[in-house]
Amino acid sequence: MDSLEYYGYHPQDIYFQQDNDPKHTSKLAKQWFKDNNFKCDHTFNWPSQSPDLNPIEHIWHHLKLKLSAYDTRAKGVHELWNRVEKEWSTFTAKDSVIALQNACFCEPLPFVVPNI
Numbered sequence: 001m002d003s004l005e006y007y008g009y010h011p012q013d014i015y016f017q018q019d020n021d022p023k024h025t026s027k028l029a030k031q032w033f034k035d036n037n038f039k040c041d042h043t044f045n046w047p048s049q050s051p052d053l054n055p056i057e058h059i060w061h062h063l064k065l066k067l068s069a070y071d072t073r074a075k076g077v078h079e080l081w082n083r084v085e086k087e088w089s090t091f092t093a094k095d096s097v098i099a100l101q102n103a104c105f106c107e108p109l110p111f112v113v114p115n116i
Contacts, residue, residue, distance in 0.1 A: 010037075011036055011037045011038040011039075012037060012038070012039055014038060059091070059095075059096070062091075062095065063084070063087055063088065063091075066087040066090075067080075067083055067084065067087060070083065
C-alpha cells in the first residue's frame with residue numbers, strides 16, 4: 001500500500017492479474033481486497049499457476065529452487081521470510097529477461113479466452 005501511495009496511485013487505479021488459484025479466490029483474499037478498497041470483482045478463468053499465461057510464475061519457480069537449495073528447512077516464518085528476502089534481492093534484470101523468454105506466449109487458449 002505504501003508503494004502505491006509513493007507512486008501516486010490509489011487502489012481503485014490498480015487491476016490485479018489473478019488466476020483461479022484457491023489462494024486468490026478465498027473468502028479471506030476477497031475480503032482483503034474489499035477492506036483495502038481495491039476493485040477486484042473477478043479473477044480470470046485461467047488454470048492456477050499457469051506460466052504460459054502469467055510469466056511471474058517463472059520467477060516464483062526460480063525463487064522456490066533457490067529456497068530448496070538450503071541444507072535445512074527454515075525454523076519458522078521469520079527465518080523463511082529472511083531467506084525469501086535474501087534470495088529475492090539476488091534477482092537481476094537478466095533473471096527477469098530469462099524468465100520472460102521461458103514463458104510460452106502462444107495463441108490464446110479457447111478455454112481461457114473464448115470466442116476469439
